[in-house]
Amino acid sequence: MRRLIYGLVLIAAFLMSGCGQKAGDKVSKIEVDTVPPVQKHGALQVKGLQLCDKEGNPVQLAGLSTMGYQWYGQCYTKESITQMVKDWHISILRLAMYVEEGGYNYKPEIREEMCNLIDICEELGIYCIMDWHILTPGNPLDPRYSKAEDFFKYMAKRNANKQNVLYEICNEPNGNKVNWDTISTYANKIIPIIHAAYDSVGAPHPIVVVGTPQWCQLVDACIKEGRYQGNGKDLDAYLPDCDNRLKYDNVMYSFHFYAASHNEGSEKDGKPHYYDMYSYLYDVLGRLPVFCTEFGCVESWGGGDEDFDRTDKWLLMLSGNNAGKQKVSFCNWSFCDKEETSSILQPGSCKANEWDKRTPAGEYLKRVLNVVNCGAQDTTVLKRSNIYIKK
Numbered sequence: 001m002r003r004l005i006y007g008l009v010l011i012a013a014f015l016m017s018g019c020g021q022k023a024g025d026k027v028s029k030i031e032v033d034t035v036p037p038v039q040k041h042g043a044l045q046v047k048g049l050q051l052c053d054k055e056g057n058p059v060q061l062a063g064l065s066t067m068g069y070q071w072y073g074q075c076y077t078k079e080s081i082t083q084m085v086k087d088w089h090i091s092i093l094r095l096a097m098y099v100e101e102g103g104y105n106y107k108p109e110i111r112e113e114m115c116n117l118i119d120i121c122e123e124l125g126i127y128c129i130m131d132w133h134i135l136t137p138g139n140p141l142d143p144r145y146s147k148a149e150d151f152f153k154y155m156a157k158r159n160a161n162k163q164n165v166l167y168e169i170c171n172e173p174n175g176n177k178v179n180w181d182t183i184s185t186y187a188n189k190i191i192p193i194i195h196a197a198y199d200s201v202g203a204p205h206p207i208v209v210v211g212t213p214q215w216c217q218l219v220d221a222c223i224k225e226g227r228y229q230g231n232g233k234d235l236d237a238y239l240p241d242c243d244n245r246l247k248y249d250n251v252m253y254s255f256h257f258y259a260a261s262h263n264e265g266s267e268k269d270g271k272p273h274y275y276d277m278y279s280y281l282y283d284v285l286g287r288l289p290v291f292c293t294e295f296g297c298v299e300s301w302g303g304g305d306e307d308f309d310r311t312d313k314w315l316l317m318l319s320g321n322n323a324g325k326q327k328v329s330f331c332n333w334s335f336c337d338k339e340e341t342s343s344i345l346q347p348g349s350c351k352a353n354e355w356d357k358r359t360p361a362g363e364y365l366k367r368v369l370n371v372v373n374c375g376a377q378d379t380t381v382l383k384r385s386n387i388y389i390k391k
């Protein structure tokens, strides 16, 4: 009888939990963890360089980003997100709400869709990022983004009592004139609006992730004088330090990479032709709290060949192989079935409600999530031979 009860408890644990299941071959298992991430970690906070749980213990969240759900709303249902939690083991889902590109400015109803998705994540016990997905134009202060203040006021008021919501106030600032001054002027307008809503109910300030220049590649622009898009091809060029960090608690700076485009850089005619981004980020992670809200295994336009070895290198760096031994949380682009190599699902999957028809990127990601979030042993991903060694 006792064995029967024990067996039933174990089965229930498997069904309830994100972790505790196999992602595929060559995987040995693992811990059974029945507690959903939000119940486990509670209200998040930043301590020094590190994202932490309510007690101050380091936390690394790992999950997926939606595609623009103004286009692919059919991919994001209670059923699909449940599968991503129970079977793919995500602890966080980024909700990419484009503002231009046919998004919020054209379909204001996608704000309510975001609310619905936030509630689904809450119910499932995972974190979510509310992503104000600016892209073109790249200036967060552009008049086309003037609804930001109202949007965040509404959303912060609505969600101030939830522990699972993070705010990403601008996706990828870009353009030669968009520097840290531009971004911090914007952040200094939006963050107090968010905080006011939390203060009014006595809730701790949520995590706010702030975009950085050049599509979130120049993540240290707040501490390096003259760091802006187009100021040279060499990230090692000397720039004086400064301190223009945002003066609020629980702020993180956003970094994005696409492994087939952003890597050890290249030279042309004996000169740096493109940045060595590994060496750069390795050091930055000793200086600023960073959240990788978006990355791809492919080229920066969302297509091209996958480069899993280089993705390994980046993800190992994010998992602690860096100057600050920082554990950086990350979301993969993208949880979608669009016919492009960055998608984790095969074309047609969403319409057919098939949430496990994996593309090569999907296969890789599912394994990575099982390793990072559940401690699975899987030698096919995050290979130690791909670790970055700083010269």
Ligand code: IDC
Residues within 6 Å of the ligand: 101, 135, 171, 172, 215, 256, 258, 294, 300, 301, 302, 303, 333, 338, 340, 342
């Ligand atoms: C891309 C999508 C692509 C879509 C395009 C719209 O993958 O299908 O047509 O946006 O402009 C980003 C952006 C993200 C991009 C993604 C891939 O945040 O919106 O999505 N990417 O190009 N930054 C770097 C890469």
